[in-house]
Amino acid sequence: MSAVTSPLVWEHVQPAAARRLLTGAIDAFAERGFQATTTRDIASRAGMSPAALYVHYPSKERLLFEISLYGHRAALDVLRNADQGSSPADRLRGMISAFTAWHAEHHTIARVVQYELAALTPEHLAEVAAIRRAISSQLEQVLTDGIRDGSFAVSDLPGTTLAVLSLAIDVARWYTSHRGDPEALGTLYADLAHRMVQT
Amino acid sequence: MSAVTSPLVWEHVQPAAARRLLTGAIDAFAERGFQATTTRDIASRAGMSPAALYVHYPSKERLLFEISLYGHRAALDVLRNADQGSSPADRLRGMISAFTAWHAEHHTIARVVQYELAALTPEHLAEVAAIRRAISSQLEQVLTDGIRDGSFAVSDLPGTTLAVLSLAIDVARWYTSHRGDPEALGTLYADLAHRMVQT
DNA sequence: GTCTATACGTGGATAGAC
DNA sequence: GTCTATCCACGTATAGAC
Numbered sequence: 514m515s516a517v518t519s520p521l522v523w524e525h526v527q528p529a530a531a532r533r534l535l536t537g538a539i540d541a542f543a544e545r546g547f548q549a550t551t552t553r554d555i556a557s558r559a560g561m562s563p564a565a566l567y568v569h570y571p572s573k574e575r576l577l578f579e580i581s582l583y584g585h586r587a588a589l590d591v592l593r594n595a596d597q598g599s600s601p602a603d604r605l606r607g608m609i610s611a612f613t614a615w616h617a618e619h620h621t622i623a624r625v626v627q628y629e630l631a632a633l634t635p636e637h638l639a640e641v642a643a644i645r646r647a648i649s650s651q652l653e654q655v656l657t658d659g660i661r662d663g664s665f666a667v668s669d670l671p672g673t674t675l676a677v678l679s680l681a682i683d684v685a686r687w688y689t690s691h692r693g694d695p696e697a698l699g700t701l702y703a704d705l706a707h708r709m710v711q712t
Numbered sequence: 713m714s715a716v717t718s719p720l721v722w723e724h725v726q727p728a729a730a731r732r733l734l735t736g737a738i739d740a741f742a743e744r745g746f747q748a749t750t751t752r753d754i755a756s757r758a759g760m761s762p763a764a765l766y767v768h769y770p771s772k773e774r775l776l777f778e779i780s781l782y783g784h785r786a787a788l789d790v791l792r793n794a795d796q797g798s799s800p801a802d803r804l805r806g807m808i809s810a811f812t813a814w815h816a817e818h819h820t821i822a823r824v825v826q827y828e829l830a831a832l833t834p835e836h837l838a839e840v841a842a843i844r845r846a847i848s849s850q851l852e853q854v855l856t857d858g859i860r861d862g863s864f865a866v867s868d869l870p871g872t873t874l875a876v877l878s879l880a881i882d883v884a885r886w887y888t889s890h891r892g893d894p895e896a897l898g899t900l901y902a903d904l905a906h907r908m909v910q911t
Numbered sequence: 912g913t914c915t916a917t918a919c920g921t922g923g924a925t926a927g928a929c
Numbered sequence: 930g931t932c933t934a935t936c937c938a939c940g941t942a943t944a945g946a947c
Contacts, residue, residue, distance in 0.1 A: 530930075546830065548747035551922060565931050567924065627885075628827065631745065672900050675886065680875060683882040686826075687874065701871050709904045729912075750940060764913050766942065918943075925936075 533559035543621035584626035601659030614699035616684040623685035732758035742820035783825035800858030813898035815883040822884035
């Protein structure tokens, strides 16, 4: 586990059976997508019958929501914890490095976070959308600070914020463990993001 | 329709009923995803009964494959046609501008192209994967030329090729028509991509 | 080439025993 | 809390008439 990416620990999910269902569902949703995943598939990954799933979760969608909510919170935490440094350039590099490495290191849950939003109920979607806005705001603030002190030159602030975020998010689509070290990727992406905005 | 993005014309799909099914399937797959789309949904968008679909296509997956194959070819064409200019910088800007604008302008089919690969049969996936490699090679060649003549400074060629491509591809995930003009987005992204690699 | 009707499998979720 | 058994709705695909 990297020093810059928050650990994804599931001890808080109790009992152990609920945790096995959750982690099995993450793998299944990431591999096949929510719609293609059956409750039988999730249950069998947890070593249970399909009926046992409903003791712990009221529906397949609720399982997705728990995963998506926890994943979004983890991603926001990673970004906020990395927002450190004496200059906007250092802060940006730290944030993009950590956020990118998180998407690589945790590409299974990141895939669920980034690509299964459409399967959430409107109420659940609204809840994770609020976290997504917070992620975007956190990045936009650094760019704003850099523009103000003259270290960044950005012609379109919302467009550039989205583009930089987008670069890191898309890692979840293509990354597999044989495609390199998450840390090295984070360093590369921090450099690319910095070059996108520097004066 | 933009001047730099190839038109997506469906006249070659005959008869008209097959064309209505194909375009209806693009919309449905883009909105809900392949797995969540029913043959009833596709047929009703084309004003037909579900059974009529099977006169024109042998399966739902085959419909996806036709869409994916045509979409991939269109994307490669756009990139190749935009690979013009007297310098690597001009060529890169033209390519990224056109490729990005295509993903915005045609975000429905682009979404199917970029996010429904897992639903293809292994044989069909292999066919589109070959086109994807050609797209990547086309971009890598420009970067290689720019490194050689000293106009680009790139520490990690495969990684940077993937990142630049990735930036444009992710447009298909978030773009909707109320998020600005595809041409303007293309221009912004061409600038960002150029800044990522320039000396 | 399109329809109605339907076969057949599958999937989310529940009932009730242990 | 987990099981086996099952309900019931839905989805892909086919049969056969027009």
